[in-house]
Amino acid sequence: MASKEYPVVLRFEGMDPSDIGGYEAHRYRKGSDLGHIDRNMPRPRRLLGTETWAAEARAEIELMKLETFAAELADLDRRNRRKDIEKRRIEGPRDPWRTSRHGPMRELILTANKEWFDHTGSSDVIFSNAREQAFESRAVAWLLDTFGEDVIHARADTDEQAYHIHAVIMPRATVNKYGTECRVLQPSIHPLIKDYEAAQDSVGKWFSEIGLVRGEKRKQAIRDALNNGRKPPVNPRHVRPAEWRAKEEQRLAEKAAEVGLRERDVVEREDDAATVLAFADAVAEGEIDTNGRPAKSAGASRNPQTQPPPIKKTTFGFVAARKAFRAVAKRLAARAEEKARREAEKQIASEIAEIKAADEIILEIARALPQNQRERIAQIRRTLTAKIMALDPRTKGRSKRPNAGFEEPK
Structure with a gap:
């Protein structure tokens, strides 16, 4: 069985001189994203450059x-451009590089899969970091030879998940400007910054001496697919670890907030449903009227063991139930007293529609209840509906079902 091959990983990140401060803060493990740092491991070790490289x-x-x-x-001055001289003196010096979205410098990262570093081939502690030392030696030699x-x-x-090397490239160049040689920063001065595929080829060849291979040739695979009329493979955009962790933390926080809102909504719906059930139960038992006030004919209080939850008069459930029952009882009673039967039937038909609309509100809330409570409120509604429908002269003798025309909660 062939041994598993591990690619050497090379990435370039654009860098502006203003980024140096943040880079140094992370090197000294001060501020920024430090959630992935293992404090029990040695801190970053300088390989190239002086301790004061940033200031230099x-x-x-x-x-x-x-x-x-x-x-x-x-x-x-040689061209006697006095106005331009005064203007430029006011504006001051300009940055010695061409503006681009990547910046004039490069941060370079070199690493390999953690499994490759962990596989030492020996249980001896002395050789536990042998591959790190071999990788480090190759990396320093390649950096100096290339840049x-x-x-x-x-x-x-060495204090993160996998051993890796950071390097900062300041691509110095000289160009002819204003009749003299001027020093500038120009990334394209280095062929391997200019050509990413060539850079991957270079590290692949250089690190092959310690058993690593070149990474996948994604651009070549894309070109081959396009030439053969196939759908090209996705070329994933690398996301820096700090950026990924920040987005992941935001996603998890948003998800937790969304779950919290749903849970609160469910609790509120259950509270409203319980209030409707208690209200309807009390009206059916004759303890309160449809306005929510104690009924004059209310008898002794029921058994405490069967007492429904107290009615919360400030909840949506109470307001909806009281409004529904009050509208039904008040309007139907008034219309039933009208002498003109035809006009009364016409008006009552409209009121029946209002009853059903109000009943839909109760049904919507009741659907949030468990099965046993839905059956309970269905039984109570049949009793209440019978009382309400008795006020409608059109329903007398037409149906023995007390809830004719009304939907049962499902």
Whole structure:
């Protein structure tokens, strides 16, 4: 059985000089995203560059700006462009690089799968980090061979999930501007920054000596698929660990908030349903009238063991139930007293429609109840419906079913 092959991983990240401060803060494990750091492991180890590389880089960039600015003013003076000189003096020095979305510098990351580093082939503690040492030696040699003195800093991180190396490339170049040679930052000066596939080929060949292979040739696979009329494979966009963790934390927080809202909604619906059930039960037993007030003919209180939950008069359930029953009782009673039977039937038909609309409100809330409680409220509604329908002269003798024309809760 062939042994598993592990690719060497190389990534370039765009970097602006203003990013150096954040880079250093993370190197010293101060602030930013530190949730994935193992505090029991050694802190990052510097491999290339001085301890003050960040300050030195900033100073060198400022010197480039001033040198180019002085050359520009001297050129304007030679051409006797006095107005332009005054304007440029007010504007001040410009950045010595061409503006782009990636920035003029590059942060480089080199690593391999954690399994490759963990597989030492020996139980001896002395050799537990042998592969890290071999990888580190190869990485430093490749960086110097590829970028030379433009590698202004490199470090090894050993306190995260997998061993990896960070490096900062400051691509120095010289261009002819304002009649003289001016120093600038120009990433394309390095062929492997300009050509990502060539960079992958380079590290694949360089690290093959320690058993690693080149990563998947995604761009070549895309080209081959397009040439053969096939759907090209997805070229995934790399997301930095800090960015992924921030988005994941936000997603989980939003999900938790959504679940909390649903749970509160369910509780409120159950409370409203329980209130409707208690209200309807009390009206059916003659304890309260349809306005929610104690009935004059109310007898002794029922057995405490069968006492329904207390009616919360501020809930949606109470208001909906009281409004429904009050409208039904009051309007039907008034219409039943009208002498003109035909006009009364016409009016009562409208009221019956209102009864059904009010009944739908109760049904909607009742559907949130368990089966046994839905059966209970259905029984109570049949009693109440019989009382209400008795007020309608059209229903007398037409149906023995007390809830004719009304839907049962399902």
